[in-house]
Amino acid sequence: MKDFTVDNLTDEVIAAYTAKAVTPRMQEIFAALIRHLHGFVKEVELTEAEWFAAIEFLTATGKKCDDKRQEFILLSDTLGVSMLVDAINHPKGGAGTESTVLGPFYVPASPAMAFGADLRRRHLPEAETCLVTGKVTDEQGAPIAGSTLEVWQTAANGFYDVQDASAPEWNLRGCYTTNEHGEYALVTEKPVSYPVPTDGPVGRMLAAGGRHAFRPAHLHFMIKAQGCEPLVTHVFVDGDAYLDSDAVFATKQSLVGEFKPGVGGEEAKRFGIEGPYVKLEYDFGLMRVR
């Protein structure tokens, strides 16, 4: 019988999980996971009180998850893990638009929206009207008709609909489809920078790290087209104060969009916009599946 010690335990645990793991990939994941997890505990010489605090933290993180909130995704995001997974799976330098994190507030199956339709289901007085237009092409620049763009964003009060009991259902969420020229258009409000939720375990972690919780303003896009890789990305607002210190490390220079004053006139009339507005033009490039 083995006596387990600091010196032999890690190898024993790895052996226990790799001898009969169901696939070579699981074997690889178990070995690396156990080595790094034990390596962390040994390196910091974790105390029993710290271990128990970690158990309580992880338990509270799980308890905070429900159908409207995913605190473990938020934890992954704020520790830079989501962005690392993104960077590994979508390395820089490929053709097509760069990707970034999904975030914890994606809701599947948002309502279908007509070309140019207004994404707002209410009008906050502080909201700035924003027209967004552009096209979806493949990496060769060929327009893709019938591609779908799921769009979601915070309101001008800094909350996603699912965080805000007063928001109408599906406020600032919808699914647009490109026309025969690969074009999309939508009317919405200009996104604002906002803090990720800080009333849960992740908020306590950010405080322990002395970090602010803000994300630079952005629109979320999930874009799909037949025969192409799905694209999950943001368009950030140029000039935002938090572009250099995003709480979730998700910024990329190529994803910063220019929000210009709207020209009004025919354009405003075409999209039913009254009063001043800003306009973002942003084209997306999808990668064909090989």
Added chain:
Amino acid sequence: MKDFTVDNLTDEVIAAYTAKAVTPRMQEIFAALIRHLHGFVKEVELTEAEWFAAIEFLTATGKKCDDKRQEFILLSDTLGVSMLVDAINHPKGGAGTESTVLGPFYVPASPAMAFGADLRRRHLPEAETCLVTGKVTDEQGAPIAGSTLEVWQTAANGFYDVQDASAPEWNLRGCYTTNEHGEYALVTEKPVSYPVPTDGPVGRMLAAGGRHAFRPAHLHFMIKAQGCEPLVTHVFVDGDAYLDSDAVFATKQSLVGEFKPGVGGEEAKRFGIEGPYVKLEYDFGLMRVR
């Protein structure tokens, strides 16, 4: 503005959490945690589907926790982390009895029990009666009167009371106190080997690793005395088939007890035992606080 890539992200995240961390210890923990977490993700080149499976696994683990079950402790136990923390904080070679894991089924404030009282609140036909006696001393061998021994164990059906709706409250849990000679005694049933719960995420993980879920039979003890370090440990049953492959890596040679046939006669009469029984004598040494 930084573009985050696989190459620069980890250092950026560490810098974000260590620049203003609330204490030097938090700084140390953040730096090591982020380095090892990112190191794991990079080493296995985690796919987006695997990342999402991990999010779902952790969320389900949190959801499985309630006042009677702690799935994150079970996860820590089955990955050898609990035992590693124990080994770091209670290195081998000290005086006093060796420690081992707390496990996920400890319940605080179990009922006070008289010297020699029966821990069973029901009698299962398959249970083997077991007398346990011994003394609690300090590391010099001086008996400690008035020390408390919280004892908990599985029943002969393989379940702790909190796992078994048919079990009476506090079945096989109680808190004994040593007499003026530092002695304790209790009557119970001989523990059996049993599987850790496999109906949750940890069960699925063990299956993915091709591991059995069994723990060798043991009694849990948490022993406290004024002026001494608390001791959390097990006494294992000699000859158990799982001593070499404990699902939670918690075995130590010095913690294996000898369960001998009871001699009957005066001893049986003293403890009110009828019929055959086994007997364990086990002394515990506590460490004085320095």
